[in-house]
């Protein structure tokens with residue numbers, strides 16, 4: 178069952194039924210000011226940091242779900258309704274939500290009145306626009322009463338939800354002209370305020386929530402809206418809001434447009450005040466003036482579209498398969514940009530207060546957006562490396578507002594350092610900018626302890642070498658990529674965090690996954706060293722990689738697949754000897770990507786075991802058999818009910834590792850079959866089961882042991898986005914940036930006849946036409962660039978500014 182459809186020409190998903198199985202959201206904002214918005218106008222806004230600078234309030238896990246947003250109410254002679262159906266929920270004569278690239282349009286029709294609200298954040302602006310267009314399609318004159326509504330958050334979203342003894346007394350606002358200013362705490366340590374204004378004279382307003390809504394009412398029936406009359410309330414403490422009231426008179430066929438602007442301002446300390454207790458509004462007024470007509474808003478919207486044209490123009494595919502094309506060309510790239518901006522902080526599953534930016538997550542996310550915004554990728558790499566320690570370890574997360582690392586969610590995750598090699602090499606391959614390696618980067622955010630970025634990479638590499646266990650495999654530390662495989666935790670106390678607790682000291686638990694990861698990114702490190710002439714460094718590093726391969730073959734192989742780990746006691750994890758959790762996906766992914774034991778048949782055996790034991794109709798589960806009881810020596814992984822999350826759920830992030838493994842083995846059929854299973858567009862027809870948005874990847878789809886196999890959760894903010902994009906573009910379609918040119922190495926289903934990829938790379942546009950006359954899965958017979966036959970499969974760097982036709986024949 179579907180709740181809408183893709184409009185690929187407009188790059189929109191169009192929702193036609195407001196009652197989706199879960200709120201289907203979109204993100205507004207591309208730089209510092211962000212908003213989340215659901216298909217019924219729920220959600221919130223924040224400036225840079227969803228925890229510390231939350232502008233509007235949102236109550237997670239509320240009943241009814243998804244209440245609170247930037248709402249509009251129309252009172253049409255006593256009939257009250259909202260353009261996005263909620264919060265009033267009056268049945269609409271028609272409803273449509275168009276989620277596009279950083280904007281959303283909600284349109285409702287009721288009794289001949291059409292109301293369309295466009296929500297977006299203009300480029301270079303710390304404000305959200307809500308452009309409301311109301312049209313009278315009837316033959317009568319209409320007198321409507323329009324109310325806006327936003328509820329302010331008192332900045333720190335966590336404190337806002339918990340510290341009521343203080344917060345109910347601190348709220349302050351100012352009202353001037355058609356603008357409502359939120360200035361709580363401005364007179365003390367804050368230099369920022371928020372505002373919500375409209376480009377029309379007001380007939381009234383409200384700023385106190387209880388006066389507007391009424392204590393026993395809710396958002397669906399605020400007393401002021403029902404009465405059709407504002408109270409002109411001024412908030413003193415309690416819960417400040419912003420509601421504008423406008424009388425709207427429309428002749429038959431007439432439309433009126435109103436531009437609402439919800440913005441954020443910072444003032445210099447000495448310019449905070451206009452007069453005693455009156456905030457300096459100059460910057461807010463400047464911002465409002467930039468958008469005081471619908472024309473100006475249309476122009477800003479055009480700029481936003483052009484911005485996205487540019488971002489999505491770097492790579493696009495024409496394959497003849499609409500699902501594949503729209504995922505690659507539109508939605509997957511869009512999601513990668515959102516994950517770049519949000520990391521794992523703010524979605525409808527991440528409350529914005531729980532997590533900052535993760536070290537491993539952000540490094541991996543980079544492979545999904547580096548081609549679009551290389552300069553910001555560079556800055557991100559620098560920020561991440563600055564949270565690293567001299568020994569190569571890293572803070573597991575940092576706060577975007579301060580960019581400082583913290584160990585609130587633990588430290589000593591021994592996979593962390595290696596992801597920095599992935600992000601750095603991906604950046605250099607894309608841009609050719611080796612100068613990043615010479616950049617002086619602090620350790621532990623301390624500028625006096627700066628070393629070159631290359632030294633950071635070296636520290637990452639040797640962090641693994643210096644932390645080996647009894648089998649010469651990497652020590653796992655708190656956990657590796659799998660946050661829930663906590664082999665040194667041993668927790669009996671439900672109030673302990675599995676990630677920050679270590680009840681047994683001196684553990685020697687080892688991770689075969691990190692071993693595979695080390696071989697893959699260790700080799701990347703070696704290649705990089707050779708590129709920059711550090712041959713001795715490369716030779717030395719190679720010895721450690723060879724030793725690791727040997728250790729995996731000797732101690733990491735279980736006969737039919739790679740082991741997952743050795744636990745605290747030195748017992749095997751992920752072995753046929755185990756009763757539950759005999760096989761895990763992560764080590765199969767990394768060791769096959771590394772090609773460890775390829776000649777000996779290990780790669781094929783491992784991948785076939787995955788197919789046989791882990792594959793399902795909805796994707797590949799993480800482990801099998803699922804854990805059915807708590808294993809204190811394994812930690813959080815065994816706490817989840819079977820089939821969910823890290824306990825045998827389809828944890829989508831790791832599925833691409835198997836797909837890439839299949840491409841190493843040359844099996845394009847299987848790689849693509851796995852890719853299709855996860856891709857939301859392919860799953861659109863089962864939206865009622867899938868439940869979350871059909872246009873973005875989810876972190877998890879319930880596995881075969883779950884109560885509802887196929888039901889997805891945690892949409893949007895997942896490493897799945899970048900890994901799926903990386904896999905389809907670089908390993909299946911096979912267009913891969915490399916230091917010295919663009920490498921062509923497709924691995925596709927045998928029945929594909931061919932496809933075309935347009936790729937901008939280092940200032941050159943390549944239109945690459947791939948033909949597969951012999952129906953092979955891998956292998957290239959010839960490559961011609963503008964007609965000239967080429968040797969090898971790396972198109973060398975060409976003079977920038979030109980466009981080339983590349984004809985590739987597989988065979």
Ligand code: BGC
Nearest residue numbers: 521535537538658659660661
């Ligand atoms: C975390 C990742 C982790 C994954 C698997 C995600 O929620 O953000 O860092 O690798 O879970 O445990």
